[in-house]
Amino acid sequence: MGQSPRMNDADSARATRAEVLASTLAKDIIEGVLVPGTRLDEHGLAERYGVSRTPVREALRQLATSGLIDMRPRRGAVVASVTKERLSELFVAMGEIEATCARLSALSMNPMERKRLQALHDKMGKLVSQSSEDAYADANRTFHLAIYEGAHNPVLLDFAIRLRRRLDPFRRAQFRAPGRLERSHNEHELVVSAIIAGSCNDAHAAMLDHVHSVEDAFDQVKLDRFVESF
Amino acid sequence: MGQSPRMNDADSARATRAEVLASTLAKDIIEGVLVPGTRLDEHGLAERYGVSRTPVREALRQLATSGLIDMRPRRGAVVASVTKERLSELFVAMGEIEATCARLSALSMNPMERKRLQALHDKMGKLVSQSSEDAYADANRTFHLAIYEGAHNPVLLDFAIRLRRRLDPFRRAQFRAPGRLERSHNEHELVVSAIIAGSCNDAHAAMLDHVHSVEDAFDQVKLDRFVESF
């Protein structure tokens, strides 16, 4: 939502307040400004963003449908928290979708897309040797997005992006785990070479491994404060 | 530990008007009462369902997020139509998700689930010989749902169900295609035996074939009136 390509033109598609709010809140949740568990009071949000409760409520309903917040009738909304089990389920689903995209990318990326993917991967190699964690994290997002797009299916692309958004609030510190950068890059290497070679089964398997490895790395840094514990 | 006697248990989770409306509209869209392209006028819906426009707008926004309707700022909402190309993309995505669920089912269904799947499949065999198209369609939904659930992942389950919902308005007449029932059942046979045997790769492949075959069957009956044409 935040990177909608044609949002700024005074064209006939100007966004409504509810849409702007939904984007803003989503961004704040993903970036950690609003941490999981935060109560989203309608009156408070309305005041904070200078609008009435009506567009706030519409935005909240939109976010609830996409899973970024939890809403219960007459009980209000909170930024979605997850149990460890549910987080694991999200990672499994993410792994399956990413693996599917990798498989399809191996089958249907055009030469330019393959070239770009390789270039991106090479660039990330340099970031590893520089231990540039933040830059690597940014490039990593681009890398995975390239594979979602390489599948050439807008429905899967949309789902992959949504799933990634739901996981983002929980995985910010992932690349801080010791040695994680190198391992990530090595796993990417397998994915990239399989995609370039058109080996769809290898691409699937390599990506599945990679995402599970991400989950493990995540477990290590333990962002318990964001995860419901009982 | 006991609950307070004044607590109205299930009643405390009573749905709001917006939620009821969203469900009702979704049902009407899926069942074809509201055909793709139908304009969803807020005032009209409010009057028809005896509520004000506020909950109507919230329900519409919810449906828009799930893809069942198309909304454009200040232009109102319509029941989602799709181009042929987009429909094909939906089928591809559905195929990939279903294939994934089939693969996971082969890996993680418990003996009882496998037994139930086999029983369902056998029952559908009888419906084929009776040419009971409607009963087969119902059982078919149950069959596919069983495989989504067999994957033991709520996130994938949710996505599969949503995707199926989005396709439902366009595939009602599918089993009317000549010989479709037999072919469907034969394809299911391959899926079921692979799942029962725990052959995850075969299950994946068989399900992928099946869904593509469904798409072809759909093409034959051509519900052009629901599909944007240009």
Add this chain to the structure above:
DNA sequence: TCCATCGATATTGTATGCATTATCTAGTTA
């Protein structure tokens, strides 16, 4: 002390009215 009950308060749910924008129609002009 613990629990239940009852208000007081805050928050959500819904209706309504007005403002803004899109759409439609009639009239005008080339």
Add this chain to the structure above:
DNA sequence: TAACTAGATAATGCATACAATATCGATGGA
């Protein structure tokens, strides 16, 4: 006739007010 403009009409966007419900704290009894 076709195209364009302007006003009328209708629809959506938003704010506000009120109603319904949940939450919290005080009170009183066991």
